[in-house]
Structures are given as C-alpha cells and as structure tokens.
Amino acid sequence: MAIPVIYNLRSVRARWVSAIVAVLGIAGTVGVFVAMLSLAHGFRATLVASGSEDNAILMRAGATAEMMSGITLESIKIVQDDPGVARDASGPLITSEVVVVAPFPLRATGTNANVQVRGVSANVLTIRHNVKITQGRMFQPGLSELVVGSNANKTYSGLTLGNTVDFGSGHWRVVGVFDAGGSAFDSEVWTDARVLDDVYKRPTNIYQSATVHLTSAAALQQLKDSVSADPRLNLDVFREVDYYAKQSTAMTRLITVLGGLVAFVMAIGAVFGALNTMYSSVAERGREIATMRALGFGGPAVVFSFLIEALLIAFVGGLLGCLAVLRLNGLTTSTINWQTFSNLAFAFRITPGLLLSGLVFALVMGLIGGLLPAISAARRPIAVALREL
Numbered sequence: 001m002a003i004p005v006i007y008n009l010r011s012v013r014a015r016w017v018s019a020i021v022a023v024l025g026i027a028g029t030v031g032v033f034v035a036m037l038s039l040a041h042g043f044r045a046t047l048v049a050s051g052s053e054d055n056a057i058l059m060r061a062g063a064t065a066e067m068m069s070g071i072t073l074e075s076i077k078i079v080q081d082d083p084g085v086a087r088d089a090s091g092p093l094i095t096s097e098v099v100v101v102a103p104f105p106l107r108a109t110g111t112n113a114n115v116q117v118r119g120v121s122a123n124v125l126t127i128r129h130n131v132k133i134t135q136g137r138m139f140q141p142g143l144s145e146l147v148v149g150s151n152a153n154k155t156y157s158g159l160t161l162g163n164t165v166d167f168g169s170g171h172w173r174v175v176g177v178f179d180a181g182g183s184a185f186d187s188e189v190w191t192d193a194r195v196l197d198d199v200y201k202r203p204t205n206i207y208q209s210a211t212v213h214l215t216s217a218a219a220l221q222q223l224k225d226s227v228s229a230d231p232r233l234n235l236d237v238f239r240e241v242d243y244y245a246k247q248s249t250a251m252t253r254l255i256t257v258l259g260g261l262v263a264f265v266m267a268i269g270a271v272f273g274a275l276n277t278m279y280s281s282v283a284e285r286g287r288e289i290a291t292m293r294a295l296g297f298g299g300p301a302v303v304f305s306f307l308i309e310a311l312l313i314a315f316v317g318g319l320l321g322c323l324a325v326l327r328l329n330g331l332t333t334s335t336i337n338w339q340t341f342s343n344l345a346f347a348f349r350i351t352p353g354l355l356l357s358g359l360v361f362a363l364v365m366g367l368i369g370g371l372l373p374a375i376s377a378a379r380r381p382i383a384v385a386l387r388e389l
Contacts, residue, residue, distance in 0.1 A: 028321065045346075102168060116340050119194070
C-alpha cells in the first residue's frame with residue numbers, strides 16, 4: 001500500500017523554509033551545469049556551421065589547421081581539374097586562401113584582440129553559399145579592400161562600413177559587411193588573397209588551404225582518391241564540415257570538463273542541502289512515520305514516499321535553474337580559438353536536450369540526497385516512536 005502523494009505536498013509546504021534552501025541549491029547547480037554545456041554546444045555549433053557538406057578543404061598532408069599548412073599554386077591548378085570539382089561558366093569552383101592574424105581593439109574594453117584575416121579568391125561567395133553581403137559590396141580583386149563578418153563588425157572598433165584601418169603595413173578600406181549564418185566566418189575579415197600576400201611579403205604562389213565546391217556531397221571520395229593517387233600532390237582532403245567540427249573538439253572538451261568540475265563541486269553542496277532537509281524532516285516526523293507504519297504502511301512505502309518528496313524538491317529546483325539560465329540563450333561571448341589563435345565570437349545555445357539533461361541532473365541530486373534519509377525513516381522502530389506520542 002502506497003502513501004498518498006498529497007501527504008508529501010503538505011509536508012513540503014509545512015517545512016517550506018528548509019525546502020526553499022534545498023531548491024535554491026539545486027537550482028544554482030543546474031543553472032551552472034546547463035550554462036556550461038550550452039557554452040560548449042554554442043562553440044561547437046558555430047564552428048560546424050562554417051562547413052558545408054558540399055565543400056572539401058585541401059591542406060598540406062599532416063597539417064591539422066590552416067595556420068600550419070602550405071599549398072603551392074601548382075598543386076591547386078592540378079586539383080581544379082580533378083573529378084568531383086564543380087565548375088560554372090567562370091571555371092572550377094575553388095578558392096585559394098591564406099590566413100593571418102591581426103590585432104583590432106575591442107569596442108567593449110579598448111584592448112586588442114586577434115582577428116583572423118582571410119585572403120580568398122574572388123569567387124568565394126559562389127563556393128560558400130551561407131555567406132551573404134548584407135551591407136556595402138564585395139571587395140574588388142587587386143585592391144586593398146575588406147569585407148568584415150557581422151560579429152567582427154559589431155565587436156571591434158574600426159571595422160565599420162566605409163572606415164579605413166591599418167594592419168600588416170597596409171592601408172585598408174572596409175567596403176562591405178557579410179553575414180555567415182552565425183558561423184566562425186562571422187568573426188573574420190576577408191580580402192583578396194593576392195593583396196594580403198603582397199602586404200605581408202609572402203610568396204604569391206603559396207596558399208595555406210584551398211576550398212573546393214564539389215559536384216555533390218557524394219563526390220568527396222572521388223576527389224580524395226584522385227588526389228591520393230597523384231604522386232605530384234602531397235595533400236589531405238577533408239569534408240569542410242568535418243574539418244571545422246574537429247577544430248572545435250579541444251575547446252569543447254575543455255569547457256565541458258571545467259563546467260563538469262564546477263557543477264560537481266556545487267552538486268556536492270546541493271546534495272548535502274537535500275540531505276539536511278530530508279533528515280530534518282525525518283526527525284520532525286518520527287511520530288507520523290510510526291503512525292503510518294502502525295496503520296499498515298510498510299518500510300518500502302515509507303522509503304518511496306520520502307524519495308517522492310526529495311525528487312519533488314529536486315524537480316522544482318531543476319526547473320527553476322533551467323528557467324533562470326534560459327535568458328542566456330543567444331547571448332554572444334567570445335574566446336580564443338586555439339587552432340587559429342584568433343578571437344571567435346559565439347552564442348550560448350540552450351537546446352531542449354540540454355534542459356532535459358539539467359532536469360535529469362537535478363533528479364539525480366534529489367535521489368542521492370533523499371535515499372539515506374528515506375531508509376533511515378523506514379528503519380525507525382515503531383514501538384519507540386509510538387511511546388513518544
């Protein structure tokens with residue numbers, strides 16, 4: 001025979017002060033837990049959004065990032081005629097790219113932060129379909145002109161339409177702002193690759209990567225086979241979305257581990273809060289428990305009743321924690337991308353799955369915090385408790 005749940009609701013209401021303390025402890029823990037997971041999720045989602053299933057990126061064999069790669073113009077000319085490379089009326093859809101890092105002052109603090117400047121080919125917008133010019137125009141090949149990502153435009157002083165900036169011994173004019181759909185490209189600045197090479201005194205026949213638009217997503221293996229079979233080439237071919245997903249791994253793991261440690265420490269405190277609340281409840285309700293046992297409610301029914309009460313408190317705490325952290329969804333922050341050594345803006349992304357994880361985490365804390373007091377309540381000798389009546 002089970003004890004009615006209404007009994008637990010009345011018990012929580014009667015001991016509302018200690019219940020609120022436990023609820024707030026669990027809410028704070030769940031809030032931190034979900035916030036850190038959403039931070040890691042947002043970072044990964046921003047980088048993954050930079051890639052496309054229909055694009056492949058080519059780098060020097062063994063290179064793990066563009067900054068460590070180098071591709072000759074001769075190699076790019078060989079690849080552009082390989083099977084799997086899409087073409088249009090202007091020729092093969094391939095953009096040869098170089099990347100550098102330049103300091104720009106943050107609007108919020110005035111201190112410099114590294115911004116990735118990407119030299120691209122004139123046809124880059126044909127290859128990266130998720131990038132659209134929203135203000136001004138595209139840069140003209142051969143001129144010291146820049147187009148800046150929407151996040152870079154908002155985050156850094158000087159990177160506004162019509163402004164002129166100096167970096168790398170060059171004098172540059174911002175002629176456009178582009179939107180890259182919330183991807184990492186939104187934190188970048190783009191210009192003509194040849195002009196960027198010239199300003200930085202780099203060889204004009206050396207690039208760091210090349211991005212190819214494929215005839216279809218399934219054509220990747222065809223291109224890989226062709227590149228690997230050509231003895232003149234020393235290149236690795238990656239699907240673009242896979243490359244950016246791999247770039248996010250280290251930072252995502254770091255955020256998740258650090259967030260997990262913080263949440264674990266806070267969870268210990270929250271569990272002790274729940275233990276204190278439930279043990280106090282057991283101590284105050286000794287006669288009630290004895291009476292229920294005398295009326296025929298067995299030990300398992302008492303354990304179950306106390307667990308229901310602990311889980312109820314935990315659920316309310318978890319729900320409050322999730323609701324409190326929801327306001328962070330979409331809030332933009334930034335960190336260093338250790339693969340490129342540049343500042344990357346990204347947003348907290350709170351998904352239904354993360355909220356569900358937060359509620360489950362809360363219920364686990366409630367279960368741990370309520371189990372021992374529940375067992376203690378069930379083991380109280382009936383005769384001793386009844387003599388206290």
